Amino acid sequence: DGGITQSPKYLFRKEGQNVTLSCEQNLNHDAMYWYRQDPGQGLRLIYYSQIVNDFQKGDIAEGYSVSREKKESFPLTVTSAQKNPTAFYLCASSIQDRPSYEQYFGPGTRLTVT
């Protein structure tokens, strides 16, 4: 079955620690995205990547970092510089050469920092 996997589903960290969230897709999609979701605020774009070894900041990139060394993988690191990291994080992917470029989402990772 093709899809997007995110692991782990729940993640707990102490304040001041960096943490990396995993996102893997076997859909052969070119583009990948990271969103943050907070109650009542919808989804906000953190970073996106349209091709391997290239990525761009989204609306709320401060305190986050990403890498795209393989087409299938787009890990997100939440650094200690992120002031309010507790949130639900969603990874998505899409095909770039299709007119309607809908995004497909993974199941999400809920990060709690105390």
Add this chain to the structure above:
Amino acid sequence: AQSVTQPDIHITVSEGASLELRCNYSYGATPYLFWYVQSPGQGLQLLLKYFSGDTLVQGIKGFEAEFKRSQSSFNLRKPSVHWSDAAEYFCAVGAAGSARQLTFGSGTQLTVLP
């Protein structure tokens, strides 16, 4: 920059009743429009999309939406709601160009009464 407004934060309907969720967008050119559904603690699932052609689009689970350019709207409808439709619904608009980012509304939470 594009934007999306979902005016209703929370809607409650009885099972078997009809449903309409409102979505208004702001975008200078012809938009690409999407409706997604999210069950608690899960990722987003695409219900339907519009990018050209017939302004009434059919989606999965018996949902449909109508694109009205004059009103900058893309409202989601279902003639008879089922208890399993209880979830959060997000409208999104896509920008043209190479970035192909989606901007999401803040969501509408649907409660279905037995």
